[in-house]
Amino acid sequence: MGLGTWAWGNQFLWGYDESMDSELQEVFNLAVSSGVTLFDTADSYGTGRLNGRSEELLGRFIREYPGPARVRDGVLIATKLAAYPWRLTPGQFVKAVRGSLRRLGREQLALGQLHWSAARYAPLQERALWDGLAAMYEQGLVKAVGVSNYGPQQLERIHTYLERRSIPLASAQVQFSLISRGPQQMETKTLCDQLGIQLIAYSPLGLGMLTGKYEVGRALPKGPRSLLFRQILPGLAPLLEELRSVAAARGKTPSQVAINWCIAQGTIPIPGAKTLANVRDNIGALGWRLSAAEVGALSEAADAAPRGMIQNIFQTR
Numbered sequence: 001m002g003l004g005t006w007a008w009g010n011q012f013l014w015g016y017d018e019s020m021d022s023e024l025q026e027v028f029n030l031a032v033s034s035g036v037t038l039f040d041t042a043d044s045y046g047t048g049r050l051n052g053r054s055e056e057l058l059g060r061f062i063r064e065y066p067g068p069a070r071v072r073d074g075v076l077i078a079t080k081l082a083a084y085p086w087r088l089t090p091g092q093f094v095k096a097v098r099g100s101l102r103r104l105g106r107e108q109l110a111l112g113q114l115h116w117s118a119a120r121y122a123p124l125q126e127r128a129l130w131d132g133l134a135a136m137y138e139q140g141l142v143k144a145v146g147v148s149n150y151g152p153q154q155l156e157r158i159h160t161y162l163e164r165r166s167i168p169l170a171s172a173q174v175q176f177s178l179i180s181r182g183p184q185q186m187e188t189k190t191l192c193d194q195l196g197i198q199l200i201a202y203s204p205l206g207l208g209m210l211t212g213k214y215e216v217g218r219a220l221p222k223g224p225r226s227l228l229f230r231q232i233l234p235g236l237a238p239l240l241e242e243l244r245s246v247a248a249a250r251g252k253t254p255s256q257v258a259i260n261w262c263i264a265q266g267t268i269p270i271p272g273a274k275t276l277a278n279v280r281d282n283i284g285a286l287g288w289r290l291s292a293a294e295v296g297a298l299s300e301a302a303d304a305a306p307r308g309m310i311q312n313i314f315q316t317r
């Protein structure tokens with residue numbers, strides 16, 4: 001797998017409208033022609049009038065990709081199936097993936113992921129979701145299965161459960177970046193390494209805070225990110241300075257360095273990109289590697305930040 005970067009879903013929350021579709025298609029085309037092979041989406045990305053929109057557009061962009069067919073055919077789709085409260089049986093979960101396949105125009109997906117765990121509030125549903133994940137794998141609807149927002153304890157439980165059915169747990173997607181690298185993330189990474197699970201790092205740019213383009217006292221993004229940025233950004237000055245310093249010495253950008261830090265940890269980062277400038281920049285994170293000393297200096301600067309990212313409310317232990 002290459003750098004996964006279909007980072008779409010949140011954009012619906014951050015001001016997506018249909019007038020963006022043509023640029024998004026160009027973003028997709030540029031990413032694919034530059035060697036990006038993995039695109040992450042979810043059946044919950046797009047609600048109300050935009051229900052299922054992310055998967056539908058991704059399916060359309062793949063079909064209309066203007067480059068060579070062998071490149072188009074190499075695109076891997078990872079979708080996430082929501083643990084909605086009305087998905088109470090394995091059959092309902094399998095039906096959900098069939099809906100994703102229809103919207104994406106595929107017969108099989110590279111990776112079907114359980115978007116979050118219901119363990120903390122509905123343990124019985126959790127078991128049904130695991131059985132649903134197993135069923136979609138056994139029916140050949142997905143080539144591999146993974147989870148998202150699982151902490152180490154719950155991750156080990158589902159790994160053991162699936163192992164008894166001879167189903168490998170391929171991936172664990174968690175929020176992971178220079179500002180989301182607390183003990184839980186690191187424990188998850190260690191466990192993934194022990195069990196042969198690939199960690200997928202979501203929000204590797206800290207929703208944009210690690211790009212260096214946002215600064216206290218200057219324009220911040222509107223919407224849900226605004227409050228978060230006002231809380232976290234003031235403490236990130238030493239980290240942003242280190243990112244800029246490493247970037248300058250390497251002839252790279254802070255975003256490329258922040259993404260490369262995730263790659264250096266052995267994760268597959270899935271940065272969000274909604275403009276051509278974003279995707280061009282993020283692709284520059286590939287094909288080189290930070291030294292151990294640079295990784296250490298960045299991690300140390302990150303330690304100095306008084307606050308990191310707030311964890312997803314569905315994240316389990």
Ligand SMILES: NC(=O)c1ccc[n+]([C@@H]2O[C@H](COP(=O)([O-])OP(=O)(O)OC[C@H]3O[C@@H](n4cnc5c(N)ncnc54)[C@H](OP(=O)(O)O)[C@@H]3O)[C@@H](O)[C@H]2O)c1
Nearest residue numbers: 007008009202203204205206207208211255271272278281
């Ligand atoms: N499993 C889960 O529960 C979960 C949760 C969240 C995300 N995800 C996945 O992870 C993907 C990425 O996460 P994310 O979008 O939340 O966070 P992110 O990748 O950390 O940040 C993406 C945002 O940063 C800005 N940006 C990206 N590249 C840039 C560049 N080169 N220069 C300047 N700004 C740049 C863009 O926003 P602005 O230009 O508006 O600043 C973009 O929307 C999602 O699309 C989704 O696939 C999964």
